[in-house]
Amino acid sequence: MAQTITSLSLTAADDVKILQQIATAVAETLGFKRFHATRLVTCALELARNVIEHGGGGFARLSLHEPRGGAVMLRLAFADQGSGIDDLEEALAGHGTRAMGDGLGLGLAGVRRMADAFNVDTGATGTRIHADFAAPVETSDLARVAEDAGNRCDEILMRESNADRRIRQLETDLSARELTIGEVHHRTANNLTMIASLIRMEQRRAEADETRDVLASLGIRVDSMARTHKLLQAGTGETVEPGPYLQQISALAETFNRADLQVEVEIDSDDMPIPARLALDLGLITGELVTNAFKHAFPDRSKGRISIRLVTQNDTIFYRFSDDGVGLPEGHKPERSGSLGWRMIRTTVSSNMGHMTVDVSGGVTVEMSFPRIS
Template identity: 30%
Template sequence: MKAEEKKHTQLLTIVHKITHRIISILELQKLLQATVTDIQKHLGYYNVTLLLLNKETNELGRQAMAGAYAEIAPLDYHQKVGEGLIGWVAQTGESLLVNDVQSDPRYLVGFGKTVPTRSELCVPIKLEGEVIAVLDVQEPQVNGFTKNDLKILETLAEQIAVAIKNAEYYEKLQTEIRERVKTEQALRKSLEEKEILLKEMHHRVKNNLNMISSIINMERNRVPGTATDRILSNIQNRIKAIGLIHQNLYTGKHIDRVSVKTYCEELIRQIQLSFSPALIQIEKSIEDMDLPIHLALPCGLLLTELLTNALKYAFPEKRTGKIFIQFKKISSSAKEPYVELLVKDNGIGLPKHVSWKNPESMGFRLIHALSQQLHGALRIQSKHGTECGIRFPLKTKPK
C-alpha cells in the first residue's frame, strides 16, 4: 500500500507540475505543444496527440503531437467526428479506454501507415459542457493503460480546457489590440494628412490676403493723404489682422487654436509700424492663452479697430501719450470663465458729439457688430482719455 500511495503522490506531483506550466502559457499553439510534450515526458506515454474540434467542418485536426508518431503523422492530419476512437469521443463527449485496439471495430489508423499501437486512451476536453478538443494517448502493448491513467488524463483535461479558454481569450484580446492599433494608426495618418491640408489652406489664404493688401497699398499710393487713403488704410489693417490669424494657424502647434499673446503682440507691432507714432508709448499686459479661431478672429479685429482709433485720434498735433492694452481671463461667480479685452489711452477722449451707443462711423459700427458676435458686453467711457472694454464668455459657440 505504501508503494501505491507513493506512486499516487508522485503522479499528483507530476499533474500539478504540468498544470502549473500550461496555465502560464497564453499563446494557444505554444500551450498545446507544451501540453503534449509535458504529458509524454513526465508520464512516459508512447505517443500523445491533442486535436482541436472545428465545428464548421465537424472535424478534429492535429494541433500538437509528441512521441513516437510525431515525425510520421502529417501536420494537417484531421479526422471526422464519429470516425475512429477519437471521433467517437468527440461525438459522445465520453472518455474511452481500449486496451486492445485490434478487438475494437471503431479503431482507425488515421495516418495511412502501419503503426504499432495496441492500446489507446482518449479523453474529451470540454468547455461549458461542449467538446472543444480530444486528448489521445497510445501505447504499443496490450493493456497499456489502467483506470488510474484515465483519472489522471481526465484531471489534466479539465485544466487543459481552462488553459485553452484563457489562451483563446488572450488571442482574441491581442487581435482586438492589433486591430485597434491599426485603426488608430490609420486615423492618425488621416489626421496628419488633414492637418497638412489645413495648414496649406491657411498658408494660401494668408498669401491671397497679402496680395489683396499689396493691391490696396498700390491704390493708396495713387491718393496719398486723402480720405480715400485713410479708408484704404483701415481696410488694409483689418486684412492684416485676418491674415495674421491664418499665419499663426499654419505656423503654430495647433490648427484650430491661436496663441493670444503671440497673435496680439505681432498685430500690435504691425499696426504701430503702419502709423509710426514715435511719441506714443504702448504698454501691454496680455495673458498667455489659446483661443479657438471663431473667437480669435473677432478679437483681432476689435483690437485693430480700438488701437487704430487711439493712434489716429487720441493724440492730435503730435501730442505724447500712452496706450494700455490688456487681455486677460476672468473667473465669474457662475464659474463660467470670461475673457476681457481692454484698450485705454490718456488722450483727449471722445468728441462730445460722438455717441458710441448709437454709432455712425464705420469703426464704431464694426466694434458693436464684433462685440455682438462674441456675445460680449461692450463698455466705453471717456473721462481721462478713452477706455474701451469688451468682456465675453470663453465658451461662446461659433455662429
C-alpha cells in the same frame, strides 16, 4: 495529447502587455486560484521580457498538455532569436543578467522555482524555454477548456489588433489633417498679404485724405487677418499666443504716426494661448480701436499713449483697450454708433458670446470679456 491555446509574436513592449491580458484570461478560464494565477502571469511576463530585451524578439505559445499518468499542465513556451545564454548553469543558479532580470527581478532562476516543470534549450540559434504549471482541469475537459481559452485569447488579439489599427489610422489622419490645415493657412495668408499690398498701393495713389484713411484702415484689417493665418501655419494647433500677435497688429496701426504725432502703444498679455477664431477677431478689433485712436484721440498733441491688456482668468478671457486721448463728447455712445468700425466690433463681440463696456470720459476705454472655448 496537447491542445494549443494561442501564440503571440513578441517584438515590442506592447506585446508584453497583450501577453499579460492573455495569461490572465487563460488562468481565469482554466480555473486557477488567484495565488497560482498571479505566479503564472508573473512568470509569463518575465520570460516575455527576456525574449524581447535579450533575445532580439521571438514568440510565446500557450498550450494544454496531458503527460502520461499525470495532471493536465498549462505550458508556457518561449523562443527567441538571440545568440543563446553564455552560462546557463549560472543563470539557473540565480547569477548573471538573464538570472536576475531588470524588470520583475525574477530571471530564469525565479521562473524555474515557480513552475512545476521547467526546461531550457539554448544555443547559437536562440533559446527555447518551457515552463509548465499544473492546471485544475479534468482530462475529459481538456479539449473544451482549451477551446474556450483560445476563444478568449482570440477576442483579446482581435481587440488589440483593431485598436492598434485604429490608433495608427487616427495618427495618419491627424497628420494629414494638420498638413492640410497648415497649407490652407499658408495660402490664405499669402492671398491676404497680396490683397493688403494692393490696398497700400491704392492708398499711396489716392489724392484725398479721406480716401487714404479709409484704405489705410482697410489695409490694417486685411493684414491683421493675414498675420493670424501666418501664426497658425507656424503653430502646432488651432490656438495663438496673443502677446506677439497683438504686438504685430498694433505695429501695423503705428503707420499712422507722423512727424507731429508719436503715439506709444503698450501691450500687456499673459502667455495663455487663445482660440484662433477669437485671436483673429481680437486682431480686427485691436486694429480698429488703435486706428480710431490715432485718427481722433490726439488732436493738437504731439504725443499719446495706448494700452492694450489681455489676460485669461479661469475660463474667461479679459480684453482692455484704453487711450489717454480727449475722449468723446458727453452722452456719445460709440458702442451704439452706426459706423462700419463699431458695427464690426459689436458683431464680433456678439459672435464670440462676449460682453463689452465702453467709457469715453478722459480718453476711450473699452473692456470686453469672452468665455474661453477651445
